[in-house]
Amino acid sequence: MTILVLLIPVTLAMGGIGLAAFFWSLRAGQYEDLSGDAERILHDDDRPLKPARQTDDQKTGETAT
Amino acid sequence: MTGPVGFSSPLARAEVLAARRPDGQGRSRLLLSVPGIRCGSCVAAIERTLSSRADVASARANLTLKRVSVVLESADADPSPVIDALTALGFPATPVEPGAVEADDPAGRELVRALAIAGFGAMNIMLLSVGVWSGAEGRLRLGFHILSALIALPVVAVAGRPFFRSAIAALRAGRMNMDVPIALGVSLAVLLSLFETAQGGAHVFFDAAVTLLFFLLAGRWLDHLMRERARSAVTGLARLSPAGAMVRQADGTFAYLPLADVRAGDVLSIAEGEPVPVDIRILDGHTDLDRALVTGEAMPVPAGPGFEAEAGTRNLTGTVQAQALRSADASFLAQMIGMQAAAEGGRGRYVRIADRAARLYAPVVHVAALATFAGWLVATAGDWQTSAFVAISVLIITCPCALGLAVPVAHVVAAGQLMRRGVLMKDGAALERLAEIDRAVFDKTGTLTTGLPRLGPATGDAQLAGAARALALRSRHPASRAIAALDCRAPEATDVTEVPGSGVEGTVDGKRARLGRADWVGEIASVPADAQSPVFGMADGGTLSFALEETLRPGAAEAVRRMTAGGLGVTLLSGDTAARADLIAGRLGIGDVRSGATPAGKIAALEEMRCAGGHTLMVGDGLNDAPALAAAHVSMAPGSGTDAGRTAADFVLLRDSLAAVPETWTLARDTARIVRQNFALAVIYNCAAIPLAVAGLVTPLVAALAMSGSSILVTLNALRLNRGAPAPARMQDAEAVPA
Numbered sequence: 001m002t003i004l005v006l007l008i009p010v011t012l013a014m015g016g017i018g019l020a021a022f023f024w025s026l027r028a029g030q031y032e033d034l035s036g037d038a039e040r041i042l043h044d045d046d047r048p049l050k051p052a053r054q055t056d057d058q059k060t061g062e063t064a065t
Numbered sequence: 066m067t068g069p070v071g072f073s074s075p076l077a078r079a080e081v082l083a084a085r086r087p088d089g090q091g092r093s094r095l096l097l098s099v100p101g102i103r104c105g106s107c108v109a110a111i112e113r114t115l116s117s118r119a120d121v122a123s124a125r126a127n128l129t130l131k132r133v134s135v136v137l138e139s140a141d142a143d144p145s146p147v148i149d150a151l152t153a154l155g156f157p158a159t160p161v162e163p164g165a166v167e168a169d170d171p172a173g174r175e176l177v178r179a180l181a182i183a184g185f186g187a188m189n190i191m192l193l194s195v196g197v198w199s200g201a202e203g204r205l206r207l208g209f210h211i212l213s214a215l216i217a218l219p220v221v222a223v224a225g226r227p228f229f230r231s232a233i234a235a236l237r238a239g240r241m242n243m244d245v246p247i248a249l250g251v252s253l254a255v256l257l258s259l260f261e262t263a264q265g266g267a268h269v270f271f272d273a274a275v276t277l278l279f280f281l282l283a284g285r286w287l288d289h290l291m292r293e294r295a296r297s298a299v300t301g302l303a304r305l306s307p308a309g310a311m312v313r314q315a316d317g318t319f320a321y322l323p324l325a326d327v328r329a330g331d332v333l334s335i336a337e338g339e340p341v342p343v344d345i346r347i348l349d350g351h352t353d354l355d356r357a358l359v360t361g362e363a364m365p366v367p368a369g370p371g372f373e374a375e376a377g378t379r380n381l382t383g384t385v386q387a388q389a390l391r392s393a394d395a396s397f398l399a400q401m402i403g404m405q406a407a408a409e410g411g412r413g414r415y416v417r418i419a420d421r422a423a424r425l426y427a428p429v430v431h432v433a434a435l436a437t438f439a440g441w442l443v444a445t446a447g448d449w450q451t452s453a454f455v456a457i458s459v460l461i462i463t464c465p466c467a468l469g470l471a472v473p474v475a476h477v478v479a480a481g482q483l484m485r486r487g488v489l490m491k492d493g494a495a496l497e498r499l500a501e502i503d504r505a506v507f508d509k510t511g512t513l514t515t516g517l518p519r520l521g522p523a524t525g526d527a528q529l530a531g532a533a534r535a536l537a538l539r540s541r542h543p544a545s546r547a548i549a550a551l552d553c554r555a556p557e558a559t560d561v562t563e564v565p566g567s568g569v570e571g572t573v574d575g576k577r578a579r580l581g582r583a584d585w586v587g588e589i590a591s592v593p594a595d596a597q598s599p600v601f602g603m604a605d606g607g608t609l610s611f612a613l614e615e616t617l618r619p620g621a622a623e624a625v626r627r628m629t630a631g632g633l634g635v636t637l638l639s640g641d642t643a644a645r646a647d648l649i650a651g652r653l654g655i656g657d658v659r660s661g662a663t664p665a666g667k668i669a670a671l672e673e674m675r676c677a678g679g680h681t682l683m684v685g686d687g688l689n690d691a692p693a694l695a696a697a698h699v700s701m702a703p704g705s706g707t708d709a710g711r712t713a714a715d716f717v718l719l720r721d722s723l724a725a726v727p728e729t730w731t732l733a734r735d736t737a738r739i740v741r742q743n744f745a746l747a748v749i750y751n752c753a754a755i756p757l758a759v760a761g762l763v764t765p766l767v768a769a770l771a772m773s774g775s776s777i778l779v780t781l782n783a784l785r786l787n788r789g790a791p792a793p794a795r796m797q798d799a800e801a802v803p804a
Contacts, residue, residue: 004205008212012189019185026177036128039105 076339078145079321080308084160087140092122095144097133097158099151102126107156114154121147130297132161173293176286179224183279186220187272191769194272198766210262210269217271221255224278227285243423243469246430250464251277257457268454270461273768280776281469288473288493291480295489298719299711310342311335313386324393331389337541337565341378343389343396347371350385351566353542354378358687358707359397361510361640361662363615364518365543367566367582377688377707382542383565397688398709404664404692405713415698418497418737419472422744426465430751434459437759451761459758462768463751467775471743474783479736482786487720488729495715498699499730500737501680505628506671506697508685509639509649511706513723514615518547521614524596526607531555532573533601533609536580540569544599544613545580568599577604615649618703620722625653627727634679638662638670640689667693684726686710701726732786739786743779750775 025031085095102108108126111133115124122136135147144160151158193209201209225248232248235241251274258269311319313332327333327343335341337352353365359375368374373390375397393399416424438456445451476493483490490496507513523530530551535558537548542563558578561571568581579586580601586592590602592610602608625635636657639646646660659670671693674681683690683697686706694700694713702714703721711717718725754771757763 008193011192012216015185015189019181022181023178026174033127033129036105036108036126039108039128042105043109 075319075334075336076307076309076311076321078143079311081144081148081160083309083321083323085137085142085144088136091140093137093140093142093144095135095137095147096161097135097148097151098131098161099126099133099156099158100131101156102128102131102133104128110154111151111156114150115147118147118150129294133158170293173286173289176227176282176289179227180279180282180286182220183224183275183282186216186224186275187279189216190272190275194765194769197269206267207262207265210258210271213269213271214259214262217255217258217275220275221251221278224275224282225251228278228281240420241424241427242420243465246423246427246460246463246465247277247281247469249431250274250460253457254461254464257454261454264450268765270458270765270768273461273765273772276769277464277466277772280466280772284470284473287477291477291490292492294484295480295491295717298489299491299717307340307342310389327389327393329389329391329395333387333389334384335380335387336384337380337382339380341374341376341380341387343376343393344373344391345376345387346373346390347385347387350383351564352383352385353381353566355381355543357510357516359689361508361687361689363510363514363516363641363645364613369566375688377709382540382563385565401664401688401691401709404668405695405709415494415498417472417494418740419468422468423465426468430460430463433463433755433759440759441761455759455761458761458763458768459755462754462758462763462771464772465747466772467747467750467779468744470776471747471779471783472740474780475736475739475743475786478783478786479732482732483716483729486725486728487718488725489717489719491715491717495699496733496736497740498680498715499682499733502633502682502698502730504634504636504674504679505682505684505726506636506638506674506693507625507655508683508687508690508693509637509641509646510615511686512684512690512703513618513621513637513649513653515618515721516543517616518543518613519616520547520551521612523609523611525593525600525609527609529601529603529607529609532558532578532603533580533611535573536561536569536571536578536601539563539571540580542568544611545569547613548580548599548601548611573603576606578602578606583610615645617649617652618721618723620724622653624723624726625655627724628730629654631727631730633730636670638667638683638685638693640664640667640687664689664692668696671696682726682730684723685714701729735786739783743782746778746782747775750778 085093088094099111102111105128108128111126112124115121115133115135120138120142122138124133124135126133133151135144137144137147148158190213193213197206197209228244228248228251231242231244235245254270254274258271258274261269307324309321309323310327311334312322312327313334314320319334324342332348333342333345335345347368347370349370351367351369354368354374355365356362356374356378358379359377365381376393377398434456437459438452441452441455442449473493476496479496480490510516531553532555533548534551534553535555537545538555539558539561540563556574558571558573561569563569564581567585568579570577570579572578577589578601579589581599583592583596583598583600586600586602586608589604590606590608592600592602592608596608596610597612598610600608600610629635634657635655636659637646637650637655638659640662641660643660646658650658662670667690671681671683675698680698683694683700684702685694685700686703688707688709691707691709691713694702694710700714701716701718702710704711704717704719716729750771754763757767
């Protein structure tokens with residue numbers, strides 16, 4: 001039974017990592033447009049985004065909506 | 066009836082400029098509401114078109130919220146070409162007011178967080194509980210219990226907050242709601258389990274407490290999601306009232322000012338096609354005003370200097386200069402909103418069905434628990450620990466998990482059904498109220514009718530129809546548009562000018578011709594004294610006068626027929642003249658007609674029905690209907706109506722047809738039946754569980770199985786609402802907004 005001393009913390013840690021990952025994805029705006037994201041995957045429009053400051057703009061744009 | 070603010074007008078352009086905000090990096094950002102986004106290809110088309118423009122740095126469309134976020138390359142760029150490009154693509158867009166952007170839905174975020182934490186806690190504690198149930202003994206069991214307590218305490222403290230807060234608020238107000246027995250059950254379960262753990266006892270209920278919170282939070286989150294989706298869809302509908310006005314400055318030029326900064330006495334310029342922003346008196350210029358949304362009058366009225374018009378009137382044909390009579394917060398619209406707040410008092414007395422159930426349920430359960438405690442105290446000759454354990458287990462097993470889920474799950478399923486039929490439901494309580502109605506009250510203009518006139522029989526020289534159409538083709542007046550729809554060949558018309566407030570004038574076949582008000586046409590031709598407007602006349606020629614009729618909204622007759630057949634009384638409550646109201650009522654077969662009603666008169670009529678014990682459904686679209694929509698037991702507004710009407714109504718009809726009204730009513734009654742069945746299931750479950758609990762036979766394992774079982778049962782029952790539904794069309798397709 002001493003193995004439990006190891007296994008229970010491992011279980012909790014794994015659950016905790018999952019929870020933290022969920023909160024991260026929530027904060028990062030991954031659930032802002034669920035139906036849109038489901039459709040977006042069908043459009044393989046891989047043009048490069050315009051350069052310069054693009055990523056910052058994109059990110060703030062996500063949280064503002 | 067009236068389209069969204071057109072981007073050709075100077076006011077609309079100024080509004081777009083005001084909605085744009087610098088992002089602090091030399092660029093500017095614009096958030097657009099685009100109700101036409103319905104599928105992934107719309108998203109792709111919009112993003113591809115906008116991103117390929119030189120003035121756009123990036124564009125991102127949100128399909129769920131139907132919004133496009135555009136980043137413009139320069140901080141002072143004019144965003145109007147972007148909107149024009151979207152319109153050309155088939156997606157009319159309106160800027161979202163800067164104030165509305167920050168609505169970030171903190172309540173939803175808190176619920177999702179609480180749900181995630183409760184899920185984490187429930188899984189881990191259940192894992193430990195399975196160990197205990199399968200026979201862990203002694204120090205191992207104690208260790209599992211302590212570990213469960215360490216997980217459960219913070220989880221309940223965080224995830225239980227929505228329930229504790231609501232229960233405390235209800236108790237403070239001296240009311241009883243469903244959250245009171247829930248909060249009591251959960252907190253007692255945790256306290257008892259802590260005590261048992263400290264005593265090294267065999268039975269702890271940490272798993273039950275946390276699983277219960279998880280199920281209830283799931284129900285509550287779904288309910289919240291439903292309301293949030295309806296709210297964002299309503300704000301996404303085309304905005305009809307302006308956010309500002311073109312105000313004359315000291316140097317004589319006109320500049321855009323936000324509505325809040327417009328003062329009484331300011332001189333405004335109102336171009337054709339624009340809405341009137343505040344209450345005004347016209348100083349200079351002639352025009353025709355469409356007052357359908359303000360007074361319910363179906364036909365436009367000519368207006369000139371000295372004419373006073375309310376905020377929300379639409380200026381149809383000519384540009385006028387006008388003096389603001391009142392600031393925006395004292396204007397007609399604001400008065401309507403004030404009346405609306407006062408009228409809502411009646412509805413505030415409505416108690417939701419779940420809370421009514423809790424009023425009956427909580428005392429029964431709490432008395433049963435107390436009696437159990439007393440009974441066991443006597444039976445065990447004063448063993449208060451055992452007695453308390455059994456009494457609390459009664460409270461835990463009767464904790465209204467199924468009751469707490471029964472209503473929201475049914476409402477969420479119904480909301481999905483309604484969305485497919487093009488109806489937005491703002492709140493589940495509205496569905497409960499709709500199931501209770503015994504009378505439907507319809508507004509006329511814009512609700513039963515479309516507000517666009519069509520031609521009745523013409524009298525006079527029928528040979529002139531083609532010439533009349535030639536002039537009508539050049540005018541934006543609704544009557545002209547009806548004439549322009551005539552099926553006849555129009556000769557060439559030259560020198561055509563629109564004379565606002567009077568009609569259209571031009572040269573047809575080399576002769577002067579006029580189409581418009583009878584007395585104005587009479588200046589050049591001999592018009593019979595009893596001729597109806599509009600009249601067409603030619604110099605030295607005959608005349609032709611047209612009768613205009615109101616067009617019934619599609620499905621109006623069917624809606625009235627089905628609601629009458631369903632045993633409802635139907636009333637027509639209109640601000641228009643008795644003649645026009647009676648005509649429409651006659652065509653639809655409505656017996657009870659009240660015409661000429663002012664906004665206060667509409668409230669009084671609804672109040673009178675309420676005092677007679679009736680529950681009324683009000684269907685209306687105008688500004689003058691907004692207070693009545695709030696005063697009625699439950700209300701609906703067509704999506705084409707005013708912002709004020711859509712805000713006040715419980716349901717918003719996204720499609721043109723009124724057939725959705727009886728459909729929604731039927732679904733409301735089906736939902737009410739499912740909710741009653743769910744309550745019956747919960748009562749049956751409790752009848753079986755309470756004797757077991759009173760007898761002291763409920764172990765944590767039994768509690769966990771019973772509670773999950775009953776929750777799944779009510780959820781499955783609610784899903785039956787989906788049976789016999791139209792084929793599950795894609796939700797996006799169903800949200801088609803009438804243009």
